[in-house]
Amino acid sequence: MTDPAITPDLIAGHGLKDDEYARILEIMGREPTFTELGIFSAMWNEHCSYKSSKIHLKKLPTTGPQVICGPGENAGVVDIGDGQAVVFKMESHNHPSYIEPYQGAATGVGGILRDVFTMGARPVASMNALSFGEPSHPKTRQLVHGVVEGIGGYGNCFGVPTVGGEVRFDASYNGNCLVNAFAAGIADADKIFYSAASGVGRPVVYLGAKTGRDGVGGATMASAEFDDTIEEKRPTVQVGDPFTEKRLMEATLELMATGAVVSIQDMGAAGLTCSAVEMGDKGGLGIRLDLDAVPVREENMTAYEMMLSESQERMLMVLDAEKEDVARAVFEKWDLDFAIVGETIAEDRFLIVHNGETRADLPLSTLASSAPEYDRPWEPTPPAEPLGEVEEVDAIDGLRSLIGGVNHCARGWIVAQYDTQVMGDTAVLPGLDAGVIRVHGTTKGLAFTADVTPRYVKANPVEGGKQAVAEAYRNLVARGARPLATTDNLNFGNPEKPVIMGQFVGALDGIGQACAALDMPIVSGNVSLYNETDGTGIDPTPTIGAVGLIEEISKRIDGRAQDGMLALLIGGEGTHLGQSALLAEHMDRRAGDAPTVDLEVERRHGEFVLDNRAYITSCTDLSDGGLALAAFTLAEAAGLGVTLDVTGTAQLFGEDQGRYLLACTFDCAEALMVAAGQASVPLTMVGQFGGDTLNLGGAEAQMSELSALYRSAFETAFG
């Protein structure tokens, strides 16, 4: 088979711009081969190179005494005491999920799980943050069913509990759904595995599933906008095999325990290419690959196809040559492919040999480090128009619009499709605020949450970015967990548009400020740009995944409000209706500015909750829907009614930040009042739990009727 000639069309078809190709010629000093062009395209696309985002990502806070390993490896590593670490990351699989929802979402879960166990950690929890188009859009229903089944199909079989997540619906996602998958694992802090190769002449070993043509060019596809040729892109989506991934995880962890693994990298985007270059570059070594040794499941695959395949459930390792037999035995036990496909070499070369011929011969370190880096022009987002007067609404009508709508109703239909309890350590199921697991064999707990409010980020990227982190912080605190660290999944439109780039820069500014002030550094993350269809971008959606530690799991805040308990509000009265859920869902308006986030106040109020958790039976943070929705959800979870002595639309539905609603006994309320006075935290009694009605300042409805609406709305829309 002869390779195609390198023509301008072929270059453009690889997503390479003219100046980028000129740079390739400069590096090579000759025209690249077809395989080499494919390798450059894979290494330099947005998905792998972060060329538009890198200079801004460098500004994020990534260090702290708790951080063992920040961004740059497969996942972040954070100390949780007693010689243990939590390893976690969130990653998008947006474009593939829109094209083929089941497999796109499934392989998104597979990819993030692999990132975690590649570091030597056994995955113990997963979450997913999903954004879909309007329920009435013709594709939405199919996407919801496919994505949820795909996530469940993969995670349930692999055997990791899903403990949290979020889902939203908005017209801006009609042409681009978002699937952000999070996974966390536990490892001994001194047994973390990294990707840097070391030692010349060591075997490079291929592990896991065989290589096919699936996903060839997938990362390049994910770095372009969609248009009406989208159906033609289906062959670029990979197919997942969770059973193989489960075996790959067990075999990898077993092999790591033998001491045979020098370095390891999973094959994700741009498969063999990215993983080999990463290991060589970080170790300051060259790599020679002999493609004839690569296990394949299709005939006559070319070097180009093998280097760009995104077949799933594969790993690349550099092994201690003396332990090859031990390694082979482990993989044979699990019936997985094990093949020596190359070696580390002293020269700075990435040498690809196939059928006895050299198909690529590239300077490895230059290939890794010379990806273009752009400081793209950006425009700051203009200040939002003031909201103006908002008419008073009937509080019950307003609440019905929220809890009967797909954005704020109960998520039981989704959650029931995920195994939430496998591994036997789940303490708090997904639902309100954060999910919690016990660290196996200890009495420590870890809490997990994923948050962002795209309405806010669009109106005011800086405050919206801060708010995403602040809400994650509050969700952890509301469970009695001390926030530890953060992973970010930054979903935006086309970065070549200054308005979009302005959203990105602003949101990162806000996220950075909040992560620094709340001491939850970013330890891993992923950027997904070009979420646009026919020129229309998504609302900016920087999803924040956060992890908190509960030193003694029995001290988590996880109770149910009891009849007669008081409702206490931390953080003062609601005033801010700009960009609120009430405005969006009840009045169909997107107007005003996002609420401002005072990070010092957030911290003080969070510390107050943590310091006084012994007095608190039940707690939730105030976010979308303000006090009214928080009171409803807290009461509904307890199977009780609630009466709030609060009137006024802004007071009930305002989304001012830094607030929590809690339930406690009369005696505990007294103690909390004293503590709040000393800590300068505004704490007010706003009502009482009990009875069978919801009463919002006089407006009243039967709790059973509201609860039925809340619990059936999702199934009514999509079931």
Added chain:
Amino acid sequence: MKAAVLVFPGSNCDRDLAIAFRAAGFETAMVWHKETELPADVDLVGVPGGFSYGDYLRCGAIAARSPIAAALKAHADRGGFVFAPCNGFQILTEAGMLPGALLRNAGLKYICRTVGLRVEETESAFTSRYDRGQVIDVPIAHHEGNYTADDETIARLNGENLVAFRYVATPNGATDGIAGVLSPNRRVLGMMPHPERAADPLHGGTDGAALFAGVAAALVSA
């Protein structure tokens, strides 16, 4: 008291089951599917939940023909105790050790949630610590839990009181709400729900713990 938990390459509730066995006082060994013998003097064998071989053919079909399967059957034939939740139940029906089959859930979706089970039969070690008619809360987590069998078999199971548990409200379309089935000697129990997920106060309920305690008590008094 000795127990063993079989481990297939896609098992993912093997550790959970071993923990529940150990909590009930069993010395518990893990047995790899490629083995052909169980450890000597094993009293109780657990066939755990999960996706034994990926469940790409029919759930449990390949596991029922795995190298360890013959030893499992021999153990049951000797009158040994076998406890098989979820994928384990599917494996036992595929192996012909219990009657019937588990079809895809009637709603065609995977379901993970806690359900009410009515204890139908207390004449077995597994259910001896419950009262007949007692309702216990136990999680389910499956895609293929819709129990079915021919009319004659269903009539026999009902007539011989071999239905151990029935759903209070059937979530998956199972015939007669059957959630768990006993062998004629009442020493093999297959059930779709996961009592090992309701055996630790952390799980939010401990209704499942009595099942393991019941087998332990039967062995102590034997």
